[in-house]
Amino acid sequence: MKLKLNDQGNVVVQDGKPVYLHDDGKEVAFDAPAAVSKITSLNAEAKTHREAKEAAEGKLKAFEGIEDGEAARKALETIKNIDEGKLMAAGKVEEIKSAAQKAAQEQVAAASKAHAEELARTKQSLDKITSDLYAEKIGGSFNRSKLISERFAIPADLVQARFGQAFKVEEGKIVAYDQAGNKIFSRSRPGELAEFDEALEALVDQYPYKEQILKGTGASGGGAGSSNNAGGQNKAKGNFGGSRTERAAAIANRFPELSKG
Numbered sequence: 001m002k003l004k005l006n007d008q009g010n011v012v013v014q015d016g017k018p019v020y021l022h023d024d025g026k027e028v029a030f031d032a033p034a035a036v037s038k039i040t041s042l043n044a045e046a047k048t049h050r051e052a053k054e055a056a057e058g059k060l061k062a063f064e065g066i067e068d069g070e071a072a073r074k075a076l077e078t079i080k081n082i083d084e085g086k087l088m089a090a091g092k093v094e095e096i097k098s099a100a101q102k103a104a105q106e107q108v109a110a111a112s113k114a115h116a117e118e119l120a121r122t123k124q125s126l127d128k129i130t131s132d133l134y135a136e137k138i139g140g141s142f143n144r145s146k147l148i149s150e151r152f153a154i155p156a157d158l159v160q161a162r163f164g165q166a167f168k169v170e171e172g173k174i175v176a177y178d179q180a181g182n183k184i185f186s187r188s189r190p191g192e193l194a195e196f197d198e199a200l201e202a203l204v205d206q207y208p209y210k211e212q213i214l215k216g217t218g219a220s221g222g223g224a225g226s227s228n229n230a231g232g233q234n235k236a237k238g239n240f241g242g243s244r245t246e247r248a249a250a251i252a253n254r255f256p257e258l259s260k261g
Contacts, residue, residue, distance in 0.1 A: 024205065028187045038191035068111045075104030137174055138167050147197040153215045153247045162213075162255075163203050167196075179206060213251060 004012040004019040004027060012019045017029040066072050078100045142148065142160040152159055167176050176184040176199030184202050186194040194202065204210050 022187065026187065031190065035190035042191065068108045068115070071104065071108040071111045074107060075100070078104065133172075134169050137169050138164060141167075141174060141196045145197055145200065147200055151214055154213050154251045155244065155248050158248060158251060159200075159213070162207075163200060166203055167199070176200070176203065178203070209255065212255070 001020050001022050004021050006012055014029040017031050019027050020030050021027055063069070079097070139160060142156045142164065145156065145159075148156050148159050166178070167174055169175070173193070174196055175193060176196075178184055184194045184199045186192045186198055188198075193199075204214070207213075
């Protein structure tokens, strides 16, 4: 990334911000104050999380070894209520203590089992919610995408079949990852994650066959053909320069992996 210069060798400024040229030729006005403010905010947030974590860990050290707090409290109350003076006269102190200990252990075991079962049910419920959220937020974003409706020659479901695996839902927000597994950040908003259409555009720019799936490109070559082809061959293979249905058929024929779920 480098500064854009005019014919006189001066830095080009847009709205008071220096303009940078990325390696792919795209121009972006860099908001330095916003970037510095964002970095300061993120550092303060990280410090707050670290201090809260350290404080919580310090408090938890006093309870090491205790798996079920409620069962332990009940066991302590049981032993506290034993009148050792009377039991000692009967010679049954150890017997009662042993019984109390056994009862406490059984309560802890039962509570642990119930807790594990509840965790399993909760996980199943969360998995279902996550799946539904994925289908709605990500699938809906593909269906509502302005970028797809204006620039793509294939329908949204085929675009999702090819690029959908790059999007995830994290903390209720859609996050896109590039081929290297890195999150895709916005070029115009330093420090912020890219919105859906900006992230999708970045993924398409890296796709080697993008000319075949965007409007106005790929209308010639092996998949195009003429509407006058004999024997219905054009209908079977589709037409990159034809209607939406014909373009979809052409893409599905040339790139069958896009039509798989």
